[in-house]
Amino acid sequence: MRDVRTDSSSGSLLTYLSEFHCKGPRCLFGSSCRRARLGGRGRSYRGHASGVRLILCRLTEDEAMKLKQRMVLLCVVLLLLGLAKIFLLDGGDGSVASRRDLRAFRKMEAGLSLARGAHLTHTLQSPWEIASQWVGPREVYPEETPELAAVLTYLSTARVERADVGYKGTQLKALLVLEGGQKVVFKPKRYNRDYVVEGEPYAGYDRHNAEVAAFHLDRILGFRRAPLVVGRNINVRTEIKPVATDQLLGTFLMQGNNTCFYGKCYYCRESEPACAEAEVMEGSLTLWLPDVWPLQKHRHPWGRTYREGKLARWEYDESYCEAVKKMPPYDAGPRLLDVIDTAIFDYLIGNADRHHYESFQDDGGASMLILLDNAKSFGNAALDERSILAPLYQCCMVRVSTWNRLNMLRGGALSADMRQALAFDPIQPVLAEPHLAALDRRLSGVMATVKQCIEAQGPDNTLIEDRMNLPHP
Secondary structure, eight states: OOOOEEETTTTEEEOOOOOOOOBSSOBTTSOBOOOOEEOSSSEEOOOOOSTTOOOOBOSSHHHHHHHHHHHHHHHHHHHHHHHHHHHHHTTOSOSHHHHHHHHHHHHHHHTOSOOTTOOOSOOSSOHHHHHHHHOBTTBSSOSOOTTHHHHHHHHHHSOEEEEEEOOSSSSOOEEEEETTTEEEEEEEOOSOTTOOOOSSTTOSSOOHHHHHHHHHHHHHHTOOOSOOEEEEEEEIIIIIGGGBOHHHHTTEEEETTEEEEOOSSTTOOTTSOEEOBTTEEEEEEEEOOOTTSOEEEEEOTTOOOOSTTOOOGGGTOTTHHHHHTTSTTTTSSSHHHHHHHHHHHHHHHTOOOOSEEEEETTOTTOSOOBOOOOOSOSSOTTOOOGGGGHHHHHHTOEEHHHHHHHHHTTTTHHHHHHHHHHTTSTTOOOSOHHHHHHHHHHHHHHHHHHHHHHHHHOHHHHEEOOOOOOOOO
16 A cells, blocks of 8 residues: 655645545545544555556545645646657757757858958958868868858959869869969850759759859858859950960850850860850859868769669668668768768759769868869759658668758748848849748758658657767867
């Protein structure tokens, strides 16, 4: 036997539970009670239980009401705890990690708007030196970058000292050297903003505006793994041709009154040049990463075959992730979670063309996956290519910090933040409205995928705490 005692003077409930059979007229739950014994300030009752039924009885209606109120309060507390658990599961800010992520999110939003025409407040370092010092093993730029607006402004206005054909690749680009010796990659405009790229999800030319938008999405997601990108209008006659190499000059031609060039690349053709409007060509400039951080190229484990009728293993083997987990560098360190972050990033922008990726050399597997070459994005706002998410739904795991950030961007916040970030750029509007709406829609798809994983295997196996903040060398 266990007892239930109440101290009526203090109102506290001493937790001795008693099983009993009731007959008397004052049972709390409407049953009758038989008093077993009474003594002192505490009253106790004794009886037997029917099955597993527990009935708590009192001699006075006042005491019964007090206990009833306490039980109602207990039910409310339990309900609130349950709701809190659900809230935390959906990325609320109740945990230490979530509060840290919420602070980071607020910092990001506070610095999202960039001032046009910003300049450095000092001349101790050039913009290129500042940007170079930002780079570390796990980030291209830090969480707080008060000089970012000035660096991007300089990138969009600095004098071009040299122009050459682009480095190796399949798509048209030019390699420019800006005042101060800074290398940048120029990708020219090929489509108007509302053009819809039909066909395979990786079809079409590179989209210069996609590079700009992808950089700012990288900021918003808090990854900080994409090189700096800004839009720029360049006068081909006065800024490019006078400093161009013979190899690049040999690819220039005229179509009507428009100056065009076709460059040197795998798919570059004289019949398919990029053209300026008269002499002014719109494009994007991507800041070259510092030479002290040499890159290493890797085949993406979820890359496509690009051959009709031939599927990659991941396209038919749902257990493919288990095989990937046994291969270096995915068997240890942050690389696999980086791949999953990148899958989410690529799904949001509609990039199905990440057949390879780059990291820093000699990193021991600790380097980030660098988000380079994002121009095969924002081609078709109506197409949500779910196969891009294969690393997420096959591995069924994601960083807690990523999950928290995605939750903070729900309800239209993602597209609103993108509008705010892109308003600074010299070639704004960078994205047509359907592409901004697609970001919110695709985010819902990512959230649903993660929740399916949580339902299938639980949050502990799905949400992974992994925050590698390696110091700068």
